[in-house]
Amino acid sequence: MRRVAVVGVGKTAFGAFPDRDLRSLAVEAGEKALRDANVKPGGVEAFYLGNFAGPSFIGQNHLAPYVGAGLGISGVPATRFEAACASSGAAFFHAWSAVAAGIYDVVLVGGVEKMTSQPTPRVAEILAGAGDMSGEMRAGATFPALFAMIARRHMYQYGTTREQLAAVAVKNHANGAKNPLAHMRKTITVEQALAGKPVAEPLTVYDCSLVSDGAAAVVPVPLERAAEFTGKPVAVLGISQTSDRVALDEKEDITTLRAVRSSAEKAYKMAEVTAADIQFAEVHDCFTIAEILSCEDLGFVKKGEGGLYAQSGATCLRGERPVNASGGLKSKGHPVGATGVAQICDVAVQIRGEAGDLQVARNEIGLAQNLGGSGATSVVTILGAAR
Amino acid sequence: MTNGTVYTETVVWSPPEMYVNDAPYQIAIVDLGDRRVTARILGERVAIGDAVEFVESRNEVPHFRKVS
Numbered sequence: 001m002r003r004v005a006v007v008g009v010g011k012t013a014f015g016a017f018p019d020r021d022l023r024s025l026a027v028e029a030g031e032k033a034l035r036d037a038n039v040k041p042g043g044v045e046a047f048y049l050g051n052f053a054g055p056s057f058i059g060q061n062h063l064a065p066y067v068g069a070g071l072g073i074s075g076v077p078a079t080r081f082e083a084a085c086a087s088s089g090a091a092f093f094h095a096w097s098a099v100a101a102g103i104y105d106v107v108l109v110g111g112v113e114k115m116t117s118q119p120t121p122r123v124a125e126i127l128a129g130a131g132d133m134s135g136e137m138r139a140g141a142t143f144p145a146l147f148a149m150i151a152r153r154h155m156y157q158y159g160t161t162r163e164q165l166a167a168v169a170v171k172n173h174a175n176g177a178k179n180p181l182a183h184m185r186k187t188i189t190v191e192q193a194l195a196g197k198p199v200a201e202p203l204t205v206y207d208c209s210l211v212s213d214g215a216a217a218v219v220p221v222p223l224e225r226a227a228e229f230t231g232k233p234v235a236v237l238g239i240s241q242t243s244d245r246v247a248l249d250e251k252e253d254i255t256t257l258r259a260v261r262s263s264a265e266k267a268y269k270m271a272e273v274t275a276a277d278i279q280f281a282e283v284h285d286c287f288t289i290a291e292i293l294s295c296e297d298l299g300f301v302k303k304g305e306g307g308l309y310a311q312s313g314a315t316c317l318r319g320e321r322p323v324n325a326s327g328g329l330k331s332k333g334h335p336v337g338a339t340g341v342a343q344i345c346d347v348a349v350q351i352r353g354e355a356g357d358l359q360v361a362r363n364e365i366g367l368a369q370n371l372g373g374s375g376a377t378s379v380v381t382i383l384g385a386a387r
Numbered sequence: 388m389t390n391g392t393v394y395t396e397t398v399v400w401s402p403p404e405m406y407v408n409d410a411p412y413q414i415a416i417v418d419l420g421d422r423r424v425t426a427r428i429l430g431e432r433v434a435i436g437d438a439v440e441f442v443e444s445r446n447e448v449p450h451f452r453k454v455s
Contacts, residue, residue, distance in 0.1 A: 124401065140427060142401065142402065156435045201397050
């Protein structure tokens with residue numbers, strides 16, 4: 001198996017863009033990544049596109065060749081990957097697999113979602129398709145409701161508090177306020193977060209990530225060829241994608257994201273590191289409770305201690321292990337199909353030392369964790385400076 | 388369906404399109420011993436650990452209420 005490096009990254013701003021369509025966003029991100037890697041569209045050997053629900057949000061199927069043509073990519077495999085909110089994490093994992101296996105040398109991986117053209121109840125219904133439509137969703141659950149039920153159980157079992165959930169939101173907004181590409185660039189206080197409008201108790205609007213438009217793209221190549229493309233290659237040290245049951249009511253213990261745990265274990269093993277070696281991370285904070293669970297299941301702290309960890313300051317930008325220095329899904333925004341690749345961009349930019357006001361102090365080894373549904377897909381990617 | 392215990396619950400304030408007229412409503416994962424189901428709660432609000440009884444199935448959705 002060959003080692004793989006990311007040699008190009010590109011992101012659009014995340015936000016609500018009524019004058020931008022899905023293809024223009026995906027093309028913008030793809031062009032930025034190709035330019036960053038000094039690759040012309042004709043040099044792309046395969047195009048992997050992560051997208052969760054383009055057919056429902058905008059009525060367009062067959063998205064990978066549709067976007068690919070806009071980029072000038074044709075005559076090569078162009079395929080859309082769908083794994084709920086882990087769609088582009090999954091696209092990246094499969095692109096990595098093909099490059100590592102020696103099938104392709106230069107591939108483009110994109111992720112895109114155009115969500116804001118639909119009213120909130122319709123968005124909730126489309127997103128619900130990432131859950132079990134025959135059971136939990138028919139009963140009236142939504143994604144906020146599923147994570148609210150996880151939060152309630154975590155509070156019951158481990159004493160996690162509303163203030164600890166709010167600490168995640170306050171931190172991520174503080175970071176996102178400094179991110180020029182973030183959807184919601186404003187700081188909030190714990191008091192504001194606690195007084196937010198209820199979405200699904202105990203979660204308020206301040207516990208929920210944003211409904212956003214946006215796209216991201218990266219160019220992976222074999223590490224041995226990376227110097228042909230960039231002076232700052234970022235190595236994929238470890239990566240894994242794993243699955244679990246879709247329905248929350250079929251999971252034995254809903255306070256553990258089993259797929260996060262298994263994908264992290266495999267990625268750590270491949271990278272020959274432990275959780276203690278991870279200096280910073282972008283984790284999937286679709287809801288504040290999800291960041292708490294992820295920090296536990298990635299092994300940063302013991303099960304049940306994620307709330308205290310969030311409150312301790314350890315995960316702040318200047319803390320011992322910054323988590324979501326980008327602002328996370330909470331503040332940066334969550335165009336669901338773009339999120340996995342956007343996290344990889346954010347970690348790679350940190351390793352390149354190009355994160356500006358959001359630069360973390362220790363940036364040799366970082367982790368991106370992308371979650372689908374209430375935990376049925378997890379992709380964990382460990383990146384480091386290529387030596 | 389039989390009686391069970393509330394494993395976890397939430398009150399939904401921001402509903403999906405098909406239930407916009409129902410909100411706010413409570414849903415719960417009810418532990419039936421050999422399995423769990425996601426159900427609607429009728430009447431009084433319930434909390435984790437509360438005993439609930441099966442009332443009826445509407446549109447294939449089980450409805451439970453607190454055992455008084």
